[in-house]
Amino acid sequence: MSDLELKPDEALCEPSGKPGPRAEFFPSREVPLGGVRGVTVFRSLPQRDLPTVGAWCFLDNFGSGSAAKPEGHDIDPHPHIGLQTVTWPLDGRIRHRDSVGSDVEILPGQLNIMTSGRGIAHSEYRVPGRESGAGLQLWIALPGDKAAVAPHFEQHRDLPEFELPGLHGIVLIGSLGDATSPAMAYTPIVGADLRLDADTTAALPLNPDFEHALLVIEGALDADGTKVEPGSLFYLGSGRNQLPLSSIHGAHVLLIGGEPYREELVMWWNFVARSHEEIEAARNDWENLDLGRFPDIAGHTPDQRIPAPPLPPLHLKPRKRRCGVPHD
Numbered sequence: 001m002s003d004l005e006l007k008p009d010e011a012l013c014e015p016s017g018k019p020g021p022r023a024e025f026f027p028s029r030e031v032p033l034g035g036v037r038g039v040t041v042f043r044s045l046p047q048r049d050l051p052t053v054g055a056w057c058f059l060d061n062f063g064s065g066s067a068a069k070p071e072g073h074d075i076d077p078h079p080h081i082g083l084q085t086v087t088w089p090l091d092g093r094i095r096h097r098d099s100v101g102s103d104v105e106i107l108p109g110q111l112n113i114m115t116s117g118r119g120i121a122h123s124e125y126r127v128p129g130r131e132s133g134a135g136l137q138l139w140i141a142l143p144g145d146k147a148a149v150a151p152h153f154e155q156h157r158d159l160p161e162f163e164l165p166g167l168h169g170i171v172l173i174g175s176l177g178d179a180t181s182p183a184m185a186y187t188p189i190v191g192a193d194l195r196l197d198a199d200t201t202a203a204l205p206l207n208p209d210f211e212h213a214l215l216v217i218e219g220a221l222d223a224d225g226t227k228v229e230p231g232s233l234f235y236l237g238s239g240r241n242q243l244p245l246s247s248i249h250g251a252h253v254l255l256i257g258g259e260p261y262r263e264e265l266v267m268w269w270n271f272v273a274r275s276h277e278e279i280e281a282a283r284n285d286w287e288n289l290d291l292g293r294f295p296d297i298a299g300h301t302p303d304q305r306i307p308a309p310p311l312p313p314l315h316l317k318p319r320k321r322r323c324g325v326p327h328d
């Protein structure tokens with residue numbers, strides 16, 4: 001779920017900038033989720049100057065740390081196209097229902113991954129309890145030749161673990177070291193949840209063909225000589241075989257990465273596409289209750305659907321990395 005505010009692009013350049021290691025902070029921003037019961041989230045992707053990290057094109061942190069909101073994460077039925085949604089609860093349980101017939105709950109340490117293909121609708125509600133309902137929501141852009149695959153949903157309750165002394169990783173998608181997630185990936189990509197014990201020093205193996213970024217969820221760590229804390233996405237660039245990590249008091253961190261995404265993307269509301277026309281068609285199909293593309297979700301009534309906002313009065317353009325981003 002999102003409410004992407006699209007501004008006319010300024011000077012554009014190569015989507016993934018120059019290759020090579022980088023060490024740049026991209027501050028997360030607090031964003032209200034339009035019309036969704038007053039929920040605000042901290043959004044780390046997309047950034048104006050960093051629309052993607054690998055094929056990761058969206059990263060929200062809801063209800064954790066300084067984003068703590070007692071109402072947690074309750075999102076009524078809404079559509080997606082052109083992407084995979086990745087839901088990673090940090091505290092509490094989330095009930096997921098969708099238009100391919102899924103109705104499941106997940107707990108922290110378990111992964112929901114939903115491939116929208118050309119169209120899917122879903123809802124995500126916090127299961128009432130004492131927990132905060134904190135979690136992460138990410139999107140992965142599908143490549144153009146897979147953007148129209150049949151929609152499907154996967155739940156993975158037993159993900160592979162990656163261990164080093166003092167470092168405990170869970171691999172959400174892709175591979176870390178010799179641990180490989182069963183989650184379906186359409187581009188070379190990695191996502192992992194990492195916990196560092198206090199007084200840990202470790203060398204995290206990385207694929208040098210990938211670009212990577214870290215989001216600290218809790219605690220603080222030192223990554224290749226830079227102190228990283230919650231509140232910013234720390235972009236590492238590419239070309240790294242390994243990343244020296246250390247933490248004095250311990251840290252909980254998300255690692256994302258992948259082959260730099262070379263295709264142009266148009267992102268608007270909950271849609272990832274390649275053109276204004278594709279977005280407009282999906283918006284019309286949602287607003288016109290096209291059940292061929294966005295079937296009803298069992299247990300929900302059509303009046304629970306979140307209406308699409310009006311399209312902005314401009315031709316939606318691809319998001320690209322702006323020139324002028326400093327390179328090492």
Ligand code: MN
Pocket residue numbers: 001078080085122270
């Ligand atoms: Mn969604």
